[in-house]
Ligand SMILES: Nc1ncnc2c1ncn2[C@@H]1O[C@H](COP(=O)(O)OP(=O)(O)O)[C@@H](O)[C@H]1O
């Protein structure tokens with residue numbers, strides 16, 4: 060996948076979110092988790108993760124199966140205790156004060172764990188009551204979430220009779236009943252059709268606008284790209300890179316492709332001038348102009364344009380093709396995400 064933008068009106072794309080450290084909602088310090096199964100060797104699922112998620116972010120944890128995403132989520136929710144390191148949710152230590160920490164967190168787990176003896180309505184209502192909502196508030200909350208996520212007609216249905224997409228929506232509703240400040244979505248869009256996935260993305264964006272911080276895991280790289288303010292690439296229990304999708308793409312050596320349409324006669328001169336610029340890798344001559352590979356993303360575009368104009372060539376069109384997050388993943392891990 061390439062992100063193709065017309066850069067005729069080039070403007071450096073460096074809209075960085077506010078510093079997450081200034082108002083952190085989630086802090087992980089040197090967190091490790093080693094599973095010791097009854098049979099077989101220990102599994103080092105998470106191996107020294109440091110991470111700060113700022114209030115109001117949509118943050119993505121991206122990595123292949125077995126990378127340690129679910130383990131990380133389940134330590135934040137207090138389901139598993141870290142082997143070492145500390146985790147704080149809104150300042151609350153999850154090991155020292157798990158009951159309090161849990162109130163801040165809502166989770167839609169990767170593996171649906173709905174109680175099949177309950178109806179959709181009961182699942183949400185009882186979850187609310189469990190978290191201390193009054194009867195009236197739990198009813199109100201259940202009703203509004205079922206409306207919002209188009210499950211009202213399924214109120215009396217049991218989970219077994221829901222479609223995959225409905226189960227995902229119900230898990231999301233349940234995660235939201237007690238108004239958590241931090242919403243954890245573990246592969247929340249797995250196994251649902253593209254249209255429902257888009258609707259889910261819109262909802263996640265809306266939740267953020269309402270003040271919820273979202274930490275999601277995904278192995279759909281385009282989901283992380285479309286949705287997340289910042290992304291951490293995780294593999295073998297280690298964070299390999301953490302940044303905005305745009306900045307991550309800039310880290311790829313000569314990853315951005317600039318296509319330039321110019322008059323024929325001065326193409327060689329223009330090419331030579333561009334090749335001398337810092338941050339420019341290969342320069343190829345094409346049928347209509349030049350193809351220029353650069354590092355540093357579209358920050359370099361104005362310089363390339365200036366060099367072409369100065370060489371005397373007449374510039375007709377410039378387009379910039381950013382590398383995809385998939386390219387970033389390959390760069391950091393040496394392999395494709397889906398294998
Ligand atoms: N309860 C468990 N006991 C032993 N090993 C586990 C357990 N849960 C996960 N693992 C192992 O830990 C590693 C990380 O798994 P997981 O956190 O589920 O990764 P991801 O969610 O990124 O796919 C994998 O090697 C997995 O097999």
Ligand SMILES: [Mg+2]
Nearest residue numbers: 128129130169
């Ligand atoms: Mg997982």
